[in-house]
Amino acid sequence: MELLRVSRDVYGREVLEGVSWDLLPVFFWAGVAFVCAHALYRWLLAPKRR
Amino acid sequence: MNTTTNARSGDAADIDTDTRGAPGARIVRHALVDRLFHWLTAATVLVLLATAFLPVLGVQFGWVTPHWIAGLVLIALIVFHVVRAPFALGMRSMWIGAADLRDLASIVRFNLRLSDEPPRKPGKYSLAQKLIHHLFAVVLLTAAVTGGLMMVRMDTPWWKRNPYWLSDATWGVVYVLHGLAALLLVTMIIAHVYFALRPEKLMFTRSMILGWITRDEYARSHDPERWKVER
Numbered sequence: 001m002e003l004l005r006v007s008r009d010v011y012g013r014e015v016l017e018g019v020s021w022d023l024l025p026v027f028f029w030a031g032v033a034f035v036c037a038h039a040l041y042r043w044l045l046a047p048k049r050r
Numbered sequence: 051m052n053t054t055t056n057a058r059s060g061d062a063a064d065i066d067t068d069t070r071g072a073p074g075a076r077i078v079r080h081a082l083v084d085r086l087f088h089w090l091t092a093a094t095v096l097v098l099l100a101t102a103f104l105p106v107l108g109v110q111f112g113w114v115t116p117h118w119i120a121g122l123v124l125i126a127l128i129v130f131h132v133v134r135a136p137f138a139l140g141m142r143s144m145w146i147g148a149a150d151l152r153d154l155a156s157i158v159r160f161n162l163r164l165s166d167e168p169p170r171k172p173g174k175y176s177l178a179q180k181l182i183h184h185l186f187a188v189v190l191l192t193a194a195v196t197g198g199l200m201m202v203r204m205d206t207p208w209w210k211r212n213p214y215w216l217s218d219a220t221w222g223v224v225y226v227l228h229g230l231a232a233l234l235l236v237t238m239i240i241a242h243v244y245f246a247l248r249p250e251k252l253m254f255t256r257s258m259i260l261g262w263i264t265r266d267e268y269a270r271s272h273d274p275e276r277w278k279v280e281r
Contacts (some may be wrong), residue, residue, distance in 0.1 A: 004226065009218065016222025019229035021106045025234040031240030038244070047163055 005018075076262035077279050079174070079254075084139070087131055088258055095122045095190070095235060102232050118204065121197045128194055143174045146184070148274075150177045173276030179254075182242060189238065193231035196224045 005017035098273070101117040135141075152170075154177055159165040175183070202215045216224070246255045253267045263271075268279065
């Protein structure tokens, strides 16, 4: 998986184009994973407040 | 019982009927202008993310014009908030200070079961709410500033494009920061919506829609010494 998008200019030099859109599912699923982890923690492990 | 109390962090506030102090009495948590700011910002960010990522996902349409128009709206909203918030809302309610760091320590101890003592109740905003606000502030400012710079490279009704305003390497950094901010927003919005929908947080979501919490909710979720409302 690429982290960055690069292209080449007319002189053949690498030009940075931005972050790789391959990362979009990574950030999406990171959010989903955080939600699942927090929900499970609160459901199963978190101490109950008085 | 629709009594409404206006409250600001650190300030005593008005209450205008003889039902003051009743559990169902309402305390204003978010003024109408702040709620409009929140929901307009939310709608604008969703338009920006949709116009940015739907083409990436294969939904092709003319996304550039709605994207930069929404970007200008977002910049206007941010400027409005930055100018207004210090005077109308006060910085203190959103400031992270020594008391918040002590709260963090007690939250960690309580959640790791090192202490049975529940963490102290917060003022108007909990440490987590302050942190997510500041994180959104940093990410949205990054997206807005880099997006504003990127508009130099396109024709608008106000100027002609100038792709040579910055070097290619600098433009690359601008693009990376803009894209990274957009990707972070995806994760942050998922987490933000999740917390907004958690049962114990629904009162905050309602207050962002209707503006108020009940005095009972205030007593249950806030330390009256840290968020003073008139009794």
